[in-house]
Each structure stands twice: as structure tokens, then as C-alpha cells.
Amino acid sequence: MPNLKTVAEQVGVSISTVSNAYNKPDQLSSELRSRIFEAAAELGYAGPDAAARTLRSGKSWTIGLLMTERLSYGFSDPYAVQFLAGLTTACEARQIGVLLLPVVEDGSGNLRHPAIDAFATFGLDSDHPAARAFLDRNVPFVGGTRLDDPKTSWVAIDEAAASARIGQHLSRLGHRNVAVVVSANCSSSYQRSEFAGPEDLADLNSSARFAGLSAAMPEANLQVFNSAPNSVDAGRLAGETLLDQQNRPTAIICLADVQALGVLEAMKVRGLAPGKDVSLTGFDDIPAAAAAGLTTVHQPAFERGRLTGELLIDQERTDRQITLDTQLVVRSSTGPAPKPL
Incomplete structure (x- = not known):
């Protein structure tokens, strides 16, 4: 019966080299891997048994992504699609699987059992009960929020x-009557279309974005509108309310593009x-x-x-706190504020 040893003898390499072709592909050239796979196919060797490999290594060869939305959100929201594309690109290069885990409203208890080697979050913080369930098991975590703790890993x-x-x-364009469209809860089952109260501002998903905005516009009168979920339809409803006011804002700031499109x-x-009206x-x-x-x-x-995936996979990587650049486009x-009539 063909095995790692017979494939190694056929190619003229060590058993560990054949093993690396399946388990650590980045350590071999593409030419050598092709020779190994061709020999394995000729001998009828299908590769290491996945279950046995998991038992020997103590690894599931799977990373998890906790999401606050239904799984369909990850394939419909444009930002989520791009993020997932980068994450899966990093994982498929190492033959690592990705398990998407939706987080329901109650959040706790029901996500303790999936076998994953590391996890990240999309749309929730590490103090969420579902994330804590994995952290309490000492499952490695990569977050999306900048933290001061040197022991944490994040890409933000x-x-x-x-x-x-x-x-x-x-402000440079002269806008002082400004509305800000926020989302105090991004769950797709949670719907709001109303002016925000103090309790909403205490529960913002984009609190840092709102704080930076407020600090940069000290002379502006900021109306805050709570619109959820994060969708074009929700943005359209917010726009209808804001634009139909007697004292219409000269500028509307949406903390997500999809709502701005609405x-x-x-x-x-x-x-x-x-940009004109x-x-x-x-x-x-x-x-x-x-x-x-x-x-x-x-x-x-x-x-x-992509970088989140790399940090999840390579726990030995030293640069574990990465701040990416942004730019205003x-x-x-946008244009100058209209002059009062």
C-alpha cells in the first residue's frame, strides 16, 4: 500500500519533504511539489489521512471567523466580501480552512465546541460572550481594533x-449644519430609523469613527441619526427623513458607504x-x-x-499589531456649503 515512504523513494527525497508538500507547501518549490504529487498519483497515494493528521498534531487546520450577521451578509456586503477574499487568500495558500460562525442575539454558550486553531471577529469586539468562549479555551485571536495591550494581536x-x-x-467647505448616520447595532434582525438618543450613542458600532468626527468639527451642529441594519435600504430611509426636514442639513456623513448609497x-x-444642494x-x-x-x-x-489570515496562521510572526493606512478620497x-437663503 503506497505511503509517504514509497512516494519519497520514488521521487528520491526524504519522507519529511513529502510530508511538507502536503502540510507546509510554502517550504518547497512549486516544481518539487509537482513532482511529488505526480509520483503520488502514479503510485495511487491520496495524501495524509486528515483525521489522523488532526489527532497527531492537535490541530484542526481550520480558523474561525465570528460574525454578527447572518452568513449571507459576508457574501453580500461589499466591504465584507473584500475582507473575506483577503482572509481566504491567505488561508488557501497554506491549505487552511475557514469556518464562518454567525453570532445570534443571545451570543453566549453555543459556540464553545467548534474545533478551530485560531479565530478572528467581524463586527464585534473580543469582549463579546461568543468571543470569550474561545478566549477562555486559550484559542489564539486576531482582532480588528487597536489595543494598547502588547500581548494582543490585531490588524486595524x-x-x-x-x-x-x-x-x-x-469644515473647510463651510458646513456647520451636519447630520451623521450611525448604526447602534449592526445585526440584520435589528432595524431602526430614527434620531439617536444618548443610549444609542453609548452603543455605537463605530464609536471611534464618531469620536474622531466630533472632535474635528467642534463648531458644527451634529444631528445623529440611528439607522440599522447596515444596508442601502436603511440608508435610503435615513436620507428620506433627513432631507425632508425644514432645516435640512447641508452635509450628511454616513459611517459606511452602503448607507451613503441609500x-x-x-x-x-x-x-x-x-455636492451642490x-x-x-x-x-x-x-x-x-x-x-x-x-x-x-x-x-x-x-x-x-489577508493580514488577519496571516497572523492567525503564523503564530510565530513577530509584528502582531498592524495599523493600515487610510486616505480621504x-x-x-461634496462641495461648499450652500449660502443661506
């Missing part, structure tokens, strides 16, 4: 500094010109933002996902 952006650039840009729809219905900004710079002429903050979603949706 400076959220406050990024949003401050939006505030500074609009506000654009509401503006179009009302015959309002972005009302300025509008987003955050993320998803592919649709450029086509819509949306001023926004660009953050490298694919690279963020100014397009036609």
Missing part, C-alpha cells in the same frame, strides 16, 4: 483619525444634486463608491483580511 486602522479627515474636509437614492428622488460622505471606499462619485475614506479591506458628492 486608526478609525478616529480616518473619520477626522472627513470632518476637517467638510442616501444618494433619496437625494435623486428629490432632485437634489450631491447637499454634500454627502461615506466610509470604506467600496467599489460602487467611485461610480457614484462618493467622497469617502479608503481603507484596504482585502489587505486587512474626495469626489463630486
Whole structure:
């Protein structure tokens, strides 16, 4: 019966080299791996038994991604799609699987059992009960929020500094009557379309973004509108309310591009010109933002996902706290504040 030894003898290499072809592909050249796989196919060797490999190594060869949304959100939200593409690119290069774990409202107890080697989160912090269930088992974790603790691992952006650039840009354009569209809860089962109260501001998913924005616009009157979930439809509903006010804001800031695209729809219905009648900004710079002429903050979603995957896989990597650059991308949706009539 063919095994690692017979394949090694056929190719003229060591048993460990054949093992690395399957388990540590980055350590071999593509030419040598091809020779090994061709010999294995000729001998009828299908590769190491996955179950036996897991028992020997104590590894599942799988990483987990905790999500606050239904799994379908990961394949429909443009930012999530880019992040997942980067994450899976890093994992498939090492033949590592990715397990998506949706977090339901109650959050605790039901995610203790999946066998994963490391995990990251999308849309929730490490203090969430579902994340704690894995942390209590000492499962390695890579977060998406910058933390001061030197023992933590994360790939993040400076959220406050990024949003401050939006505030500074609009302030230079003379905007003082400004509405900010936020989401106090991004669960797809949670829906809100109303002006935010103090309790909502204490539960923002993008608290750092809002803080940076507020600090950059001390002279502005900021109306805060709570709109959830994070979708184009929710943004359109927010836009309808804000644009129909008697004292309409001269600028609307959305802390996510998808909601800004919804506000654009509401503006179009009302015959309002972005950047002339009302300025509008987003955050993320998803592919649709450029086509819509949306001023926004660009953050490298694919690279963020890819680096998260690399840190999850390579626990020996030394640079474990990575801050990625962002930039303000100014397009036609912003312009000088209209002069009072």
C-alpha cells in the first residue's frame, strides 16, 4: 500500500519533504511539489489521512471567523466580501480552512465546541460572550481594533483619525449644519430609523469613527441619526427623513458607504444634486463608491483580511499589531456649503 515512504523513494527525497508538500507547501518549490504529487498519483497515494493528521498534531487546520450577521451578509456586503477574499487568500495558500460562525442575539454558550486553531471577529469586539468562549479555551485571536495591550494581536486602522479627515474636509467647505448616520447595532434582525438618543450613542458600532468626527468639527451642529441594519435600504430611509426636514442639513456623513448609497437614492428622488444642494460622505471606499462619485475614506479591506489570515496562521510572526493606512478620497458628492437663503 503506497505511503509517504514509497512516494519519497520514488521521487528520491526524504519522507519529511513529502510530508511538507502536503502540510507546509510554502517550504518547497512549486516544481518539487509537482513532482511529488505526480509520483503520488502514479503510485495511487491520496495524501495524509486528515483525521489522523488532526489527532497527531492537535490541530484542526481550520480558523474561525465570528460574525454578527447572518452568513449571507459576508457574501453580500461589499466591504465584507473584500475582507473575506483577503482572509481566504491567505488561508488557501497554506491549505487552511475557514469556518464562518454567525453570532445570534443571545451570543453566549453555543459556540464553545467548534474545533478551530485560531479565530478572528467581524463586527464585534473580543469582549463579546461568543468571543470569550474561545478566549477562555486559550484559542489564539486576531482582532480588528487597536489595543494598547502588547500581548494582543490585531490588524486595524486608526478609525478616529480616518473619520477626522472627513470632518476637517467638510469644515473647510463651510458646513456647520451636519447630520451623521450611525448604526447602534449592526445585526440584520435589528432595524431602526430614527434620531439617536444618548443610549444609542453609548452603543455605537463605530464609536471611534464618531469620536474622531466630533472632535474635528467642534463648531458644527451634529444631528445623529440611528439607522440599522447596515444596508442601502436603511440608508435610503435615513436620507428620506433627513432631507425632508425644514432645516435640512447641508452635509450628511454616513459611517459606511452602503448607507451613503441609500442616501444618494433619496437625494435623486428629490432632485437634489450631491455636492451642490447637499454634500454627502461615506466610509470604506467600496467599489460602487467611485461610480457614484462618493467622497469617502479608503481603507484596504482585502489587505486587512489577508493580514488577519496571516497572523492567525503564523503564530510565530513577530509584528502582531498592524495599523493600515487610510486616505480621504474626495469626489463630486461634496462641495461648499450652500449660502443661506
